[in-house]
Amino acid sequence: MAVLTEEMKKVLRVVGKGGAVVHLTTSSIDGKPNIVAERFVTHYKDEYILIADMFAQKTKVNLNENPVASISVAHPVKDHAWVFRGPCTVISNAAPDQYRWHDIVAGEVLNDWGDWVSKEPPDEVPPDIAPPKVAQRGVIALKVEEIYRFDAENAGQSVL
Amino acid sequence: MSVNLTPRMKDWFTENGAHIALATKTGFPSVIVAETVKAGDDTIRITLSSSQIKQIEQILLENPYAALAPGNLGSVRAPYQVKGTAKLWSDLLEIKVEEVYCTKPGAEAGIRLDTLGYDGMKEYEESRWTDLSPKV
Numbered sequence: 001m002a003v004l005t006e007e008m009k010k011v012l013r014v015v016g017k018g019g020a021v022v023h024l025t026t027s028s029i030d031g032k033p034n035i036v037a038e039r040f041v042t043h044y045k046d047e048y049i050l051i052a053d054m055f056a057q058k059t060k061v062n063l064n065e066n067p068v069a070s071i072s073v074a075h076p077v078k079d080h081a082w083v084f085r086g087p088c089t090v091i092s093n094a095a096p097d098q099y100r101w102h103d104i105v106a107g108e109v110l111n112d113w114g115d116w117v118s119k120e121p122p123d124e125v126p127p128d129i130a131p132p133k134v135a136q137r138g139v140i141a142l143k144v145e146e147i148y149r150f151d152a153e154n155a156g157q158s159v160l
Numbered sequence: 161m162s163v164n165l166t167p168r169m170k171d172w173f174t175e176n177g178a179h180i181a182l183a184t185k186t187g188f189p190s191v192i193v194a195e196t197v198k199a200g201d202d203t204i205r206i207t208l209s210s211s212q213i214k215q216i217e218q219i220l221l222e223n224p225y226a227a228l229a230p231g232n233l234g235s236v237r238a239p240y241q242v243k244g245t246a247k248l249w250s251d252l253l254e255i256k257v258e259e260v261y262c263t264k265p266g267a268e269a270g271i272r273l274d275t276l277g278y279d280g281m282k283e284y285e286e287s288r289w290t291d292l293s294p295k296v
Binding site for chain 1: 179181182183184185186187188189190191192193194195208209211212214215223225226227228229231232233234235236237239241243263264265266267269270288289290
């Protein structure tokens, strides 16, 4: 089990609050990877990362058959060249309140993060790349079990 | 069949580097990040460090599939995902582009751009973005 440091928690939040855009990587069960940039990101309960499920079509197909993912810091990186990896799932807005995945309870996490646009509106996103309409379907949750560096000199080196 | 990238795609990848996603043949994901890449017409070439080679060489022996997305500001302004077949030549990773997707959030997320054809992809970009090069 890896626990996120305070420095990591500052990075794992939306850009408008000083965090970073991240890339979410999943894979089909037969090894075809998929990578997508994500703006709505936050740390959660010391060892989880949440991403809003907005339009994650292939990501959800992959997670359904192969529930593991990586999240890499994309922009700004500075010296935060980290990849977080571990079990990953989608907690749907339609999940029963008592549904539990590891230490995450659906009713609790969706109460906090199920309406992300109202909580953290994407005001910093330029209009030509902002979605004209957002429709959150739930949250994608990753349980951090490994953290490694991605800068060229130290690529693959464990952090925690 | 390989796919030719547009000038905007090539420029944004070249100037912003890439996050390169690989996976074992049973789907365990691994990511390396290159600060600079050379994006040609249908091939992206990346010079790797010894640490990066060590991280991915075994994976590539069993599974050549790769997916790439632009790094740095490109992760915000250049919402592309490129998929293809990767081959490691000593310290050079070469990815032959076979599919290009739009990852712009919203109704266009997941559109397979290469089905539009080369001219169609350029028209798609020109109708949406004025920053056809990250240098502008």
